[in-house]
Amino acid sequence: MEPGSYQSSEKRFSNSHYFCPYPWSHIEIRNDLSVGLCPCGGWLPEAVGNLADDASLYEIYNSERAKLIRESVLDGSFAFCDQKRCHFLQLELLPKKNDILSSRSMTWNHTEVSTPEIRDILKYNITMGFTPKFYQLSYDESCNISCPSCRSKIIKLDHGDDFQKKRKAQKKILYQLSCKPIDNWAIVNVSGIGDPFASRLYLELLENIDGSRYPKLMINFQTNGLLFNPQNWDRLHNIQSNFNDVIVSCDAATAETYKIVRRGGNWSVLQKNLGFIAELRKTRKIKGQFRLDYVVQKRNFREMKAFAQMANDLGVDSITFHAVQPFFLHSEFSSLEDYVDHAIWMPEHPDYHDYLKIMQDPIFEDEKIYFELLSPHQPKPTSLVSHREDRTIKDMLLEVRRRLGRIKRSVSWKMH
Secondary structure, eight states, X not given: OOTTTTSOSSOOOOOTTBOOOHHHHEEEEOTTSEEESSSOTTTSOOOSEETTSSXXXXXXXXXXXXXHHHHHHHTTOOTTSOTTTOHHHXXXXXXXXXXXXXXXXXXXXXXXXXXXXXXXXXXXXXXXXXXXXXXXXXXXXXXXXXXXXXXXSOOOXXXXXXXXXXXXXXXXXXXXXXXXXXXXXXXXXXXXXXXXXXXXXXXHHHHTOOGGGOTTEEEEEEEOSTTOSXXXXXXXXXXXXXXXXXXXXXXXXXXXXXXXXXXXXXXXXXXXXXXXXXXXXHTTSSOSOEEEXXXXXXXXXXXXXXXXXXXXXXXXXXXXXXXOOTTOTBOSOOSHHHHHHHXXXXXXXXXXXXXXXXXXXXXXXXXXXXXXXXOTTOSSTTOOBSOSSOOOHHHHHHHHHHHHHHHHHHHHHHHO
16 A cells, blocks of 8 residues: 555645654554554544454554554655644644754653654664554443534443454453553543443443552543542542543533533533542642543534633633534534534634634633634634634535545455
């Protein structure tokens, strides 16, 4: 396979000065058990194998497909990446190779990148023989609520052939984690496409990790917060000392809006649990960040300021505003036009100027507030944007066609 052979004809990012460490350190296990080399499948959609096959996780991580992706980073083409979605490529935020090689200590995206291992990768073009350090688990959609921007009904995986297949694959993850040297760090991120407390699979995984044996193993926990109570916290007593970041997605600042955007949720229960999590962070039982997330859409953009105030009152470490995305899991967007109606961040939206006025409020100048995949007209220059230029419906249609093409290629690859 030639790198870039499945990409569109649009102009590509090409600069051999930059380096992305993700394909050498990260792994994403997706809903179909395919394996990617980036924390975000939207940024690097191509898979390097499938955990349902006979190969071990280590073999998949060092497959020929993985080698090709790493080579594309080293040669500066980034040919396997979706450069219309990865903000690190769009805004040229990746670290430069010369800076990595010349620096004794260099941090990029909260990670030390000027290490002997990475310097050797750059000097000798090493692409094989690696083990993941960051595990993004995205293979169970189970959740206790059904947000319209995500799904049309409750999804619960706790029996059947698919459950058994994923349980078997999950044992490979546990095995790989058990092979990790005790003095090496690793991060397990659970999960981003559901709620860990609503997942029988994820709870089995977490309950089978003896955190005392792996003091440098860190758990990042993404949740809607509704089940994050003292009883469930006690259930994870074996890994409490390993908790790093806790990320709670709320999407509202009032009970009325919460009822709409977080269907099936309970605002008063959420507030009680947020207070509990805040106390865990205050007492350092959560060692990393306590972060609140907000999916910006037509239904809730007018509450962004109130949400930031609520988060500040809780003493959170950071706040991230995300743009509602098309075709995420099983969202209720029935068509592209329906999605665009909710995509308040698009310049052609009738309420776009109201959104921009809200964004001019001084509260959003706080350094702990981040914007991911939002408007190209963000007043905050450090914001993460979805595109350098205004996105139109034509751009969206091109993106849909690219995604359909990837699905066809994936099916063809599995058949062969």
